[in-house]
Amino acid sequence: MKACQDRVRELLPEFVQGTLEPQQMIRVADHLDGCAQCVLEESVLRRLGDEVLPEPPPWFWTSLPGKITSEADARRKRKMRLLVPAWTGGLAAAAIVVVTLLQPATAPGPQTPEPDFSIGGTAGMFPLGLEEEILPVSGMFIDDLDQVFSMDLNSVPDEFLSTPDLILEGDGYETMDEETIQVFEDLIDEMTPEGVGKKVMS
Amino acid sequence: MTDQITLERELVSRAREGDSEAFEDLVRMYQDSLYRYLCRLSGNGEDAMELTQNSFVKAYVSIRRFRGESSFKTYLFRIATNSWKNTIRDRSKRHHVDIEQVSLASAHNPHEEFEQNQERRKFWSLVERLPARQKQALVLRVQEGYPFEEVAKVMGCSTGSAKASYHHAVEKLKLAVTGEDR
Numbered sequence: 001m002k003a004c005q006d007r008v009r010e011l012l013p014e015f016v017q018g019t020l021e022p023q024q025m026i027r028v029a030d031h032l033d034g035c036a037q038c039v040l041e042e043s044v045l046r047r048l049g050d051e052v053l054p055e056p057p058p059w060f061w062t063s064l065p066g067k068i069t070s071e072a073d074a075r076r077k078r079k080m081r082l083l084v085p086a087w088t089g090g091l092a093a094a095a096i097v098v099v100t101l102l103q104p105a106t107a108p109g110p111q112t113p114e115p116d117f118s119i120g121g122t123a124g125m126f127p128l129g130l131e132e133e134i135l136p137v138s139g140m141f142i143d144d145l146d147q148v149f150s151m152d153l154n155s156v157p158d159e160f161l162s163t164p165d166l167i168l169e170g171d172g173y174e175t176m177d178e179e180t181i182q183v184f185e186d187l188i189d190e191m192t193p194e195g196v197g198k199k200v201m202s
Numbered sequence: 203m204t205d206q207i208t209l210e211r212e213l214v215s216r217a218r219e220g221d222s223e224a225f226e227d228l229v230r231m232y233q234d235s236l237y238r239y240l241c242r243l244s245g246n247g248e249d250a251m252e253l254t255q256n257s258f259v260k261a262y263v264s265i266r267r268f269r270g271e272s273s274f275k276t277y278l279f280r281i282a283t284n285s286w287k288n289t290i291r292d293r294s295k296r297h298h299v300d301i302e303q304v305s306l307a308s309a310h311n312p313h314e315e316f317e318q319n320q321e322r323r324k325f326w327s328l329v330e331r332l333p334a335r336q337k338q339a340l341v342l343r344v345q346e347g348y349p350f351e352e353v354a355k356v357m358g359c360s361t362g363s364a365k366a367s368y369h370h371a372v373e374k375l376k377l378a379v380t381g382e383d384r
Contacts, residue, residue: 010365013344037376044375047325048344053238054247064233065226068258075263 009038016045206231207273214274217265225265229258232275235346236282242341243286245330253289257282272355279346279356283338290334328378335359336371343368 008031014020015028032039210231216224236257241250260281261268268277332340335357342353343364354364 010350013347016344017347019347040376040379041372044372044379045344047379048329048340048375051242051326051345053241056237056247056251060251061233064255064258065229067255068229068262069222069225071255071259072262075259 009041012038012042012045016042016049210274211270214265214268214270217262218268225262228274232278233258235275236278239279239341239346240282240286242345243283243337244289249289253282253285257285260285272352276352276355279342280358283356283358287334325375325378328375332371332374335367336374339364339367340371 008028011020011024011028015025018025020028032042210228213224213228213231217228233254237250237254240253240257241247244250244253257278261274261278264281268274272280329337329340338357339353342348342356343350348356350361350364350368353368354361357364357367359367
């Protein structure tokens, strides 16, 4: 069955609905008189138009506008709730980074334990509080550092004891300036014949 | 018609500014046609009610993103079409037109009435089984009276593609009417 290719065919839906201009209505009606295919199509379209749809209950229409706005507000709130954790999580992460970066510069002195200047106290053997900062670096160094701790305080250069650049953070060692590290290494090499210093640096 | 377009633009403009009463007027303006459209697509009133509400909610939430490149009705029907597509995608079972609610011809002869009922049932069953795009094109063109250009906008395709979908659907229904589809 070959379909009619006449352009009138495209006007059939409006013809069935009666929404065409009078002239067009006549043109389509004339075409239908001689075209069986379009007559068949017209009958299909009329059937489609005859469909009776189920009516919603009256309350549906009256309550619809209110339901739409309340549901939209509820969705917006849900969306906001979903956004909050991501935002606060990011802020928390940023805060941690900032605090971590600022910590060395702002770390208050009092956090360092009071130096023990008593006989046998650690302050007499090593720079103030240094042993407590280094020890957490790695347990494997503790035995070696014990040898370092046995150093005589008098053999430690003054510049090492007084340097303000000796900033310890995390494992502590990498934040020393190069000059201080060199002094520290030389000191260890000098005082420990087994090359403990090399081990510390490795 | 021009008055309606002007009124629609004004209401959309106010709704974009957050005027919920203006949006409620838009709802009243299109609720019937949107429900009918969704009823034809979904094949049952309950789904159509749910989809109507959801479509309006989506339109309300996204009204600020509506750029006015088409009419608000077209925009709304496109949202509704996508909602319907998502629904059928999510469901494994198919819904069918509630045949009992389809009006019957006023035939007094019970046998004739039965025959007509059977024929009508078969016709609507075929409409229901049409591929989604063909069904959309048919409903928009015939039952909503959209020109092909608007049908294409709602379907999100070219005018040629909308025409092709429509003609395929009509040809299938013609074959069903003549009994040549057996």
